[in-house]
Amino acid sequence: MAEHSGNSTPDIERQSAATKPASTTTVGRRRRRRVLRDRRGRGLRTPLLPAELPAARTRAQQFDHAVLEAVADLEERWPTELASIEFAVDEVPSLPTGDVVASSDVVLDGGVPLTRFSPPGVDARGRATKARVVVYRRPLEVRAADSGDLGDLVAEVLGEQLTAVLGEPDIEPPTGS
Template identity: 55%
Template sequence: MGSNRIRRRDRRGRGLRGPLLPATLPAAASRAEQFDALVVEVLEPIEARWSSKLANLDVAVDEVPDVRGEPDDEGLLLDGLVPLSRLVPVGVDRHGVPTRARIVVYRRPLEARAKDPEELAELVREVLVEQIAGYLGVDPDDVE
C-alpha cells in the first residue's frame, strides 16, 4: 500500500466511524446546543407577554463568566461568588460602537447547580425572570 493512497477504512477494518445518532434526534445535540434550546424555550412565553418592551433586548449564552472582566458587579446575578448571568445595559463598546442591552446567561455555572434537567429548566427560568425584571424595572413576580 503506497503512502500516497487515502485510507477509506480504519486500521482494524471496521469501516469509517460516524455519528452514533442521526442528527435529527434530540440526543444527538451537544450539551451546549441543548442548553441553548432550553433558554429559547424558557424565554418564549416571557417574550410573548412582554414583546414590545423586550424588542431592544438580546439574550446570549456564554460558557463561563469572564473573571478578568470589569471589576464592577452591576448587573450580575450571583450565587455566592459565581455569576449565573449578567445584564449588560445599553452602551458603547470599546470601539465606540453603540450596543443593545443584553442578558448573558452562563451555562456551566447553571448546569453545575442543577441535579436534573427539570431543576436546570427551573433555574434558567428564575435567572431570566430576575434579569428581565431588572431590565424592565419591575418586580420579578410581574414578569411571570
Template identity: 50%
Template sequence: MTRPPSRSRRDRHGRGLRGRLVPDGVPLARSRAERFDDLVLDAVEDLERRWERELAGVEFAVEDVPWVEHTSPEEVVLDADVLDDDSVPLARVLPAHRENGRDVPPRIIVYRRPLEIRAHDRDDLADLVRDVVVDQVAVLLGRDPEEIDPTG
C-alpha cells in the same frame, strides 16, 4: 520513491470508521451546549410573548463560564447587574450603551456551566434557567420578578 497519501488511514488499526455514532436530527445528536441554548430560547420566547415591546431590542447570549479577572475570592466584587450564587456569576445584564460611536443594545448573558452544576436533572435545569432569565429581565426592566412572570 514516495507513495501517494492513502485514503484508508482512518482504519489503520482495524477499529472501523470513525465519526458520529448517531444520525443528525435525533435528540442524542445534540450537545449539552445546544440543549442549554434551547432552554434559554424557550424561556425568552415565553417572556417575549408578554413583554414584546419592552424586550424588542434586547440581545440574549449564552457563555460557558463567566470571565473573572485573576483575583482572590475575597477581592471579587460583583456589580448589581450580576446574578450570583456564593460569588459565582450565573447571569449578567449589560445595559444599552454607546461604544465607538455606535449604539449597543442591552444584553442579558446567561452562564451555562454554573447553572448546569447547580441542577440535579434536566427539568431542574429548565426551571433554574427560566428563573435566572426572569430575574435578569426584571433587573433590566426595573420591575419585580413576580411581575415579569406571575406563573413562576
C-alpha cells in the same frame, strides 16, 4: 449428485465468504458483486442515532435550546419591554480580581454570576449596541440536577435578571408546560 464426505451439506454450498467475488465489475458478460460488510464485526454498520434526534445534541446545544425557550416565553408575555434587549450565552463568567458586588446587573449564587446585564452603549468601533443579558452556561449546568431542571433554572434566573433590570415585580419564570 455430488458425494458427501460425512457432512450433511454439499461442498458447493459450504463456500466461504472469502471465495465470493469481491467487486461489481463487468468482464465480458459476467458480473461480479462487491461485498460491502465488516468482516470482523468491529465497526458500526449505521450511525447509532440520526443527527436530527435531540439525544445527538451537545450540552451546549441543549443549553442554547433551553435559553431560547425561556426567552421565547418571556418575549411572548412582554414583547415591547424585551424588544430592545439581546440575549447571549457565554461559557463561564470572567471574574474580577476582587469580590463580585451584588447589583441589579448581576444575578449571583454564592459569589458566582449566573447572568449579567450590560446596558446599551457604544462599542470600540463607535457603533451603538443594544442592552444585553448574558447567561453563563457552566455555572447553571453545575447547579442543575438534570436537563428538565436546567430549563426551569434558566427560566428562573432570566426572570430574576429581567425583574431587576426592568423593575417589573410581576415577571415570574414560566411554569412547566
